[in-house]
Amino acid sequence: MSEQKETFNPEFNPLGAEGSIDTNAMPWIPIKDVSGLYVKPIRVSPESGMFSIIFKLDEGCSFPSSIYLGGMDLLVLSGQLNYVQEDKESVLAPGTWGFISANSKVNSITATEEAEVLANFYSAVAFLKEDGSLKSILTGTDVMNLAKDKNISLVPNSSTECWERGPQTYDGPGEPLAIASSNAATLVDSDVGSVLSSEISHPHFVDTREVPWFTMPTMPDVGLKLLRVSEETGFVSMIVRHNGVALPHTHIGASDFLVLSGALGVRAGPPEGYGPGMWFYEPAGARHEETQRVTDEDLIYTANIYGPLVFDSGPGTPVEAVVSWIDYKTMAEEGGIKLVPNSNSNDKTLLAWAPLTAK
Ligand SMILES: [Fe+2]
Missing domain, CATH: 2.60.120.10 (Jelly Rolls)
Structure with missing residues (x-):
């Protein structure tokens, strides 16, 4: 192990840990053109276009009708969502996990209660108008620019970048996730109890x-x-x-x-x-x-x-x-x-x- 690795992050700074980011210390950033949708940007790969975010939807607000160009996986962290695809509806409660394969069209994802969702997008997502034509595209570059505007340092993509990484540059107020103040084991463990199904x-x-x-x-x-x-x-x-x-x-x-x-x-x-x-x-x-x-x-x-x-x-x-x-x-x-x-x-x-x- 190199000397550099042994002395990494000697102050135990939670915002400077190798390859990690404290999402509770970050703000919710509104997404232009989509009312009630906010994101915490986490990682963007300029090489592949993949990006990871946690998004929040206000109660009654929706992800628009979209095509997930590279696919996406998600885990509902809090709240409740109504998911509509191919004329079927699902109610997604905390602890529900899903995988949407590339080029899938999803009609809508609507928060019936304010909801927070962890999501990995394997490429961009295309937002559609009501008539099905293209409204806008949300890419990794857009997510990177949202982070830059708020002075947020995203997670490094390689080991080399980890060792070169400076401290987190965002110094504004953080907005903690709902799971930071609850027993989030209920998300995945039925023995611990659950409020919603x-x-x-x-x-x-x-x-x-x-x-x-x-x-x-x-x-x-x-x-x-x-x-x-x-x-x-x-x-x-x-x-x-x-x-x-x-x-x-x-x-x-x-x-x-x-x-x-x-x-x-x-x-x-x-x-x-x-x-x-x-x-x-x-x-x-x-x-x-x-x-x-x-x-x-x-x-x-x-x-x-x-x-x-x-x-x-x-x-x-x-x-x-x-x-x-x-x-x-x-x-x-x-x-x-x-x-x-x-x-x-x-x-x-x-x-x-x-x-x-x-x-
Ligand atoms: Fe590991």
Whole structure:
């Protein structure tokens, strides 16, 4: 390990942690032309056009009729949404996760209660007028410009950028997420209780509370809810309950995650760890030594993995396991966790399955 890495972030500045951003410290930025829609920009890849945001819709306001040019995945964090696509409606409650494949048209996503949603856009989204013609396009560049206007430093995209990163430059007031002041474990765990229920009639959405946990044999204290495995890209989406110690590992591909409950202790982070609303990006090639929770509460986070992980038992030790989408798929099958092909025949994605509740 280089001297530079050992001295990274010596002040434990939560806004300066490697590859992370405290979304609670950021403002909600209104989106021009869409009434009642606000975003917290998190990461934009100038290389691929992918961007990650948390968006908020005021009660009664809608994402317009849209075409998701590169696809999108989302997790409802708070509130309630009415989702309309192909003449069907779903009610999306906190904890509902979905994957919208590229070039899908969604008629509307309307907040029936003020709602906050974590969303990864794999490319731009085209907003349509009522007659179906193009109104505007929201791209990664637009999101980057929103951040620039507010002096917000987005998450670095590569390991090199992480080490070169300065402190967060936004010094205005933050507007914390709803999950920062609630028990967000209710999002994914039915045992913890829930206020709202989803009514899902679109097969590419799932109430994560209905997806069972399974464990990897080598890490019995780490539970996974597998939500999506792409046989085309190797991308894997899941919810992680991280109550033990994760073995040291290297991310061959990047990954991102949002803490939902508990507190995560990481190298160069503060002793109290990072809690709900902290969003992390592990760039391709990132390595960590052991990571663990630092409170007694369940540590639960979302995770998208964009390539395999290589586990060992410390610097210079032999590789103990390489875990890719193939292994997650196999583990799910062996654990009796059903994954089903996306109903869109163009999409080589396997999705979590839970009983659909037709509306
Ligand atoms: Fe990691």
